[in-house]
Amino acid sequence: MIVMDEIKKSCVATLWFIFLTFPIAVIKIDSINNTVKWRWLNMVYIGVGSFFLSMLWRYMIKKKEMGGQKEKKKKEAGFFYKISQNRKIFIPLCVLLGVFTILFPHIFSMYQTTIMISALIYVMLGLGLNIVVGLAGLLDLGYVAFFALGAYLYALLNMHYGVSFWVALPLGGMLAALFGLVLGYPVLKLRGDYLAIVTLGFGEIIRIISQNWDAVTFGPSGIANIPPPPFFGVKLSLQATSTYIFYIIVVLVIFTIFIINRLKDSRIGRAWVALKDDEIACQSMGIDKGKTKLTAFALGATWAGMAGVVFAAKTTFINPASFTIWESIIILCIVVLGGMGSIAGVISGALLLILLPEYLRAFAQYRMLAFASVLILMMIFRPNGMIENVRKIYKFKQ
Amino acid sequence: MKPILEVKNLTMNFGGLKAIDNLDLFIDKGEIVALIGPNGAGKTTFFNCITGIYKPTDGDVNITRPDKEHNGKTQRINGLNPYIVTRKGLARTFQNIRLFSSMSVLENVMIGCHPVTKTGVLGAILRGKSTRAEEKFIAEKSYSILKKIGLEMYVNELAVNLPYGAQRRLEIARAMATDPFLLLLDEPAAGMNPKETQRLHDLILKIRDEEGISILLIEHDMKLVMSLSERIYVVDYGKKIGEGLPEDIRNNPVVIKAYLGEEVEINA
Numbered sequence: 001m002i003v004m005d006e007i008k009k010s011c012v013a014t015l016w017f018i019f020l021t022f023p024i025a026v027i028k029i030d031s032i033n034n035t036v037k038w039r040w041l042n043m044v045y046i047g048v049g050s051f052f053l054s055m056l057w058r059y060m061i062k063k064k065e066m067g068g069q070k071e072k073k074k075k076e077a078g079f080f081y082k083i084s085q086n087r088k089i090f091i092p093l094c095v096l097l098g099v100f101t102i103l104f105p106h107i108f109s110m111y112q113t114t115i116m117i118s119a120l121i122y123v124m125l126g127l128g129l130n131i132v133v134g135l136a137g138l139l140d141l142g143y144v145a146f147f148a149l150g151a152y153l154y155a156l157l158n159m160h161y162g163v164s165f166w167v168a169l170p171l172g173g174m175l176a177a178l179f180g181l182v183l184g185y186p187v188l189k190l191r192g193d194y195l196a197i198v199t200l201g202f203g204e205i206i207r208i209i210s211q212n213w214d215a216v217t218f219g220p221s222g223i224a225n226i227p228p229p230p231f232f233g234v235k236l237s238l239q240a241t242s243t244y245i246f247y248i249i250v251v252l253v254i255f256t257i258f259i260i261n262r263l264k265d266s267r268i269g270r271a272w273v274a275l276k277d278d279e280i281a282c283q284s285m286g287i288d289k290g291k292t293k294l295t296a297f298a299l300g301a302t303w304a305g306m307a308g309v310v311f312a313a314k315t316t317f318i319n320p321a322s323f324t325i326w327e328s329i330i331i332l333c334i335v336v337l338g339g340m341g342s343i344a345g346v347i348s349g350a351l352l353l354i355l356l357p358e359y360l361r362a363f364a365q366y367r368m369l370a371f372a373s374v375l376i377l378m379m380i381f382r383p384n385g386m387i388e389n390v391r392k393i394y395k396f397k398q
Numbered sequence: 399m400k401p402i403l404e405v406k407n408l409t410m411n412f413g414g415l416k417a418i419d420n421l422d423l424f425i426d427k428g429e430i431v432a433l434i435g436p437n438g439a440g441k442t443t444f445f446n447c448i449t450g451i452y453k454p455t456d457g458d459v460n461i462t463r464p465d466k467e468h469n470g471k472t473q474r475i476n477g478l479n480p481y482i483v484t485r486k487g488l489a490r491t492f493q494n495i496r497l498f499s500s501m502s503v504l505e506n507v508m509i510g511c512h513p514v515t516k517t518g519v520l521g522a523i524l525r526g527k528s529t530r531a532e533e534k535f536i537a538e539k540s541y542s543i544l545k546k547i548g549l550e551m552y553v554n555e556l557a558v559n560l561p562y563g564a565q566r567r568l569e570i571a572r573a574m575a576t577d578p579f580l581l582l583l584d585e586p587a588a589g590m591n592p593k594e595t596q597r598l599h600d601l602i603l604k605i606r607d608e609e610g611i612s613i614l615l616i617e618h619d620m621k622l623v624m625s626l627s628e629r630i631y632v633v634d635y636g637k638k639i640g641e642g643l644p645e646d647i648r649n650n651p652v653v654i655k656a657y658l659g660e661e662v663e664i665n666a
Contacts (some may be wrong), residue, residue: 066558263523266517271512273501274509275500276500278499284480284484285481285509286513286576287577396541396553
């Protein structure tokens with residue numbers, strides 16, 4: 001009886017889909033011969049396809065509900081945590097990952113290395129935004145502005161004063177942190193949607209300034225010939241440069257992970273999470289709301305600024321088109337898809353969202369479709385992200 | 399000896415509404431005082447005014463911290479930010495439970511240790527000796543508070559997964575971690591069964607006797623209020639309509655009227 005019911009439901013869904021896609025998939029008007037072509041075969045494909053998909057869909061939903069009853073969820077959440085706690089597995093795993101990373105530019109082509117560099121830049125951006133969104137719960141839709149600041153800082157300082165990459169890197173971080181405070185201060189009292197709108201505006205302001213202030217930023221034509229990071233005065237080949245930048249970004253990512261991991265399990269990190277959970281209770285526990293928010297904004301922005309400097313050095317050319325709202329949204333997707341607050345989650349989210357489109361270039365037209373489906377599916381089946389954030393577990397002798 | 403909390407002529411207006419109207423109140427060191435009144439009388443608003451969530455329209459809220467460092471010095475605290483009020487030693491719980499839902503029970507209490515610790519961003523990143531010592535101190539202090547309150551078996555449980563009564567007690571534990579001299583409890587027994595209420599009764603007495611923390615509580619459970627408190631204030635429509643010992647309040651006609659309504663003679 002239940003099976004019949006399921007089939008009936010799927011049949012209804014199938015009919016509905018056939019009806020919806022009928023005008024675009026079946027009817028084709030040949031405007032030269034003034035005839036209508038009926039592609040009935042398409043209808044069959046859509047019918048069979050949607051029937052199976054809807055069956056699969058319902059099966060998955062059922063399975064998820066069953067899983068919820070058995071509290072299977074709890075075990076899954078602990079999987080990565082368990083690995084990271086078990087030193088016998090974790091240390092060899094890290095060594096393996098390290099060796100692979102060191103060999104990566106030598107095994108794979110320069111193309112692969114370049115893609116990996118941009119993926120790692122996004123890892124850094126994701127980790128930075130993770131502080132603001134994932135830990136402190138402040139929805140920031142203008143995060144790319146800090147990225148742009150870092151990139152422009154390096155490009156301009158280098159052009160006018162010949163400042164080297166290594167000086168620009170910390171400067172970029174500091175400038176972004178400063179702007180994080182500048183943005184954070186007026187929005188201290190805002191939360192949720194209101195904060196999102198203001199940060200969105202901030203992101204656009206920075207982009208529009210960079211687009212229109214021709215005298216300084218060279219407008220839409222951008223800044224070219226940004227030098228790659230210097231390597232002890234030796235001129236590197238194109239291939240060697242990308243390998244070099246690859247190592248730099250790897251070190252920076254490790255540095256980011258290290259620092260964010262420490263912040264997460266500290267007094268500051270706890271204050272951020274408390275702020276996210278309940279602002280009023282948080283203040284009543286003696287936490288200075290303003291200061292806590294500002295540190296989150298500033299520390300989050302720092303990584304974007306540094307990532308921006310690396311980005312400028314890697315592409316050797318920047319223009320405002322690289323810093324649109326779309327980038328902010330991708331970074332936010334990385335954090336949400338990967339798992340809010342979870343470092344491992346954000347890293348895998350960044351790799352998935354940046355590498356997959358690169359390798360699926362052939363299907364570039366369907367990119368948005370795939371993107372949307374992944375996000376929707378995830379919201380249904382893993383609402384807390386791919387790798388859920390697990391808070392530290394404390395042990396006491398009884 | 400001066401009272402540790404002294405409220406004079408406190409008034410809070412919301413537009414045309416006088417939520418609190420010229421309220422006076424004081425608490426001496428080591429007292430358990432109750433604030434009662436019908437629903438909507440302004441009790442929670444009073445708490446919010448004292449703890450800085452609202453800025454009172456008029457009046458004074460003065461504290462005299464009983465510890466040795468601040469002995470005898472009276473400070474005016476109305477209009478200060480909530481976090482500063484907490485740091486001065488007034489901790490509170492909430493009528494509608496406001497625990498940090500994504501954190502464990504222990505971490506909830508650890509947050510309470512925020513005002514008595516001081517690791518900054520740099521300290522957290524470097525995680526030097528003093529930071530590690532402080533983290534250990536926070537964790538151990540929180541655990542010992544949980545033990546006192548009787549919640550140690552839930553240490554790593556998520557706060558939201560606790561039974562209702564335990565959540566209420568966790569709020570008290572969290573407030574105690576801030577090292578207060580006065581604990582403001584907003585309907586701590588709401589939603590508890592008689593057994594849990596009895597346990598809460600013992601707990602509040604224990605906090606006062608062993609920790610020396612004075613207590614101001616808002617409560618609707620009259621049995622608890624009468625057996626626990628040493629003095630009672632009654633408010634209605636933001637005005638104080640009675641104060642005194644539990645026996646006096648029980649027999650006060652004005653209070654009975656506020657709670658039960660007036661006797662009307664029906665002329666048939």
